Amino acid sequence: MKLFPKELKMSLRIKEGIQIIENNICTYGCRFCLTKGTQRTDGPPNTRRAGMYFANRTAPLKSKESLLLEDSSPIYNEQPYGIKKATVFGSLSTFSGSCFFGYDELHGISNVSKLFFDLLSKRYNDGFKHHGNESAYPFQLSNKQFECMNVGMAKSRLFIPAGAFQGSFHPVNPLNVKGLYRSVDWSIWLVKVVPVLVVSLFEDQSIKTAILALTRACALSLQWEISKTEIEEIKSSLETWYRYIDSQIASQALSNSIYKSSMHHLLHIPHIIEQCSSLRNISVRSMEREIGNYKKKMKARVNVDANAINVLERITRFKFLETTDMIDFSVLYNRNPESAKTGFVYHPATKIDNCKDYPQLWEPFSSPVLLPANYSGESTIEGLIRLDKLILALGAYKRRYLGISKGRPLALKLDKTITPAAKLWLDYHVLTSVLFKSNLPVSSTKRGGEFIMFESNDE
Numbered sequence: 155m156k157l158f159p160k161e162l163k164m165s166l167r168i169k170e171g172i173q174i175i176e177n178n179i180c181t182y183g184c185r186f187c188l189t190k191g192t193q194r195t196d197g198p199p200n201t202r203r204a205g206m207y208f209a210n211r212t213a214p215l216k217s218k219e220s221l222l223l224e225d226s227s228p229i230y231n232e233q234p235y236g237i238k239k240a241t242v243f244g245s246l247s248t249f250s251g252s253c254f255f256g257y258d259e260l261h262g263i264s265n266v267s268k269l270f271f272d273l274l275s276k277r278y279n280d281g282f283k284h285h286g287n288e289s290a291y292p293f294q295l296s297n298k299q300f301e302c303m304n305v306g307m308a309k310s311r312l313f314i315p316a317g318a319f320q321g322s323f324h325p326v327n328p329l330n331v332k333g334l335y336r337s338v339d340w341s342i343w344l345v346k347v348v349p350v351l352v353v354s355l356f357e358d359q360s361i362k363t364a365i366l367a368l369t370r371a372c373a374l375s376l377q378w379e380i381s382k383t384e385i386e387e388i389k390s391s392l393e394t395w396y397r398y399i400d401s402q403i404a405s406q407a408l409s410n411s412i413y414k415s416s417m418h419h420l421l422h423i424p425h426i427i428e429q430c431s432s433l434r435n436i437s438v439r440s441m442e443r444e445i446g447n448y449k450k451k452m453k454a455r456v457n458v459d460a461n462a463i464n465v466l467e468r469i470t471r472f473k474f475l476e477t478t479d480m481i482d483f484s485v486l487y488n489r490n491p492e493s494a495k496t497g498f499v500y501h502p503a504t505k506i507d508n509c510k511d512y513p514q515l516w517e518p519f520s521s522p523v524l525l526p527a528n529y530s531g532e533s534t535i536e537g538l539i540r541l542d543k544l545i546l547a548l549g550a551y552k553r554r555y556l557g558i559s560k561g562r563p564l565a566l567k568l569d570k571t572i573t574p575a576a577k578l579w580l581d582y583h584v585l586t587s588v589l590f591k592s593n594l595p596v597s598s599t600k601r602g603g604e605f606i607m608f609e610s611n612d613e
């Protein structure tokens with residue numbers, strides 16, 4: 155999510171309340187463990203060193219009591235590790251320590267993906283090269299290699315089934331990618347594109363293994379279900395990746411600035427999964443739409459933080475009145491309760507076996523068209539597709555589906571009326587017909603939904 159100033163202020167306020175210490179410049183910036191951040195170790199002397207980097211992977215985890223400033227063990231005696239106030243969530247009976255705050259896969263893994271992109275991109279990777287030994291930098295790609303990756307993405311985009319990916323799958327371009335890619339796109343880029351189109355650009359086997367290990371760990375962490383063996387695989391894959399970058403830092407090919415907090419936090423994923431659930435189950439993805447609703451309501455240009463807090467308060471008050479049934483809001487929300495029951499038809503096959511698992515066809519619908527038997531004219535459906543071509547394509551489809559060779563006769567039962575629909579709802583995805591869309595005025599083209607285009611080899 156891109157933070158705008160007003161959201162940033164709100165987020166800071168919220169963080170103030172929660173007292174989670176997650177700040178790059180904080181010495182004990184990891185919210186899970188006691189690792190001590192260090193500044194950049196290479197670079198010219200007397201330069202301002204702002205960042206904190208967390209290369210240590212063996213520090214003990216922060217105890218639940220320490221987050222409440224109640225841990226009396228010697229390790230916490232004189233060092234509160236950056237915690238200034240007990241967290242307000244500590245008063246909840248369900249508070250379980252640092253795991254209570256979980257690890258958000260959407261932002262966590264997409265941040266790692268952005269970091270990995272920065273490592274590769276000439277525009278951003280100067281800060282990761284070991285000062286004075288820039289030529290040894292292992293993640294350097296030439297412009298041509300970068301182009302190869304983009305050509306690969308552009309070519310495969312045609313074959314990406316809508317519904318399988320929620321991302322845009324646009325080729326990465328260092329000039330505009332930061333504005334173009336959303337968190338979802340970044341996650342997909344790391345786990346789908348990097349192992350196939352990026353790893354092959356490197357020649358050295360050890361860097362290939364390391365990058366594959368990183369993407370494997372992230373791919374497993376993004377699964378809805380995860381087994382104990384897979385948790386172990388995440389651990390060992392991350393270890394492979396970390397060991398590689400450690401060796402590159404030790405041989406002065408890479409700066410320790412690669413160990414930003416997002417890179418370090420990956421280390422704790424297996425622990426969070428063991429304590430909470432798979433990361434997808436505790437993800438904030440589902441809240442993104444609600445955040446968008448808040449964003450729309452925050453319109454102030456002055457006193458933006460006060461506006462944000464007011465919006466938050468107002469929504470919470472309404473929610474309270476609603477959930478306690480003090481006021482009946484149903485008139486407001488269900489202006490037309492019947493509307494949910496219109497605008498779609500069940501797939502015709504539903505009638506045959508009375509099963510509602512088939513996809514739904516969504517409006518707009520065009521007028522029903524009769525498919526006559528033995529048709530050879532030139533009329534079209536909505537001016538989009540010729541009837542004779544459609545009938546030919548149906549025949550070819552039936553031949554392929556039933557395995558009937560070209561020489562054998564085919565019985566195509568026509569004389570049927572069909573109703574073309576613009577959209578199909580299948581497995582929680584909306585597929586929009588590109589043909590249909592092309593015939594609609596731009597104003598009626600709504601955002602959302604995915605597009606799929608069927609191309610036939612048959613003439």
Ligand SMILES: [Zn+2]
Pocket residue numbers: 184185186187188189418419422
């Ligand atoms: Zn840590």
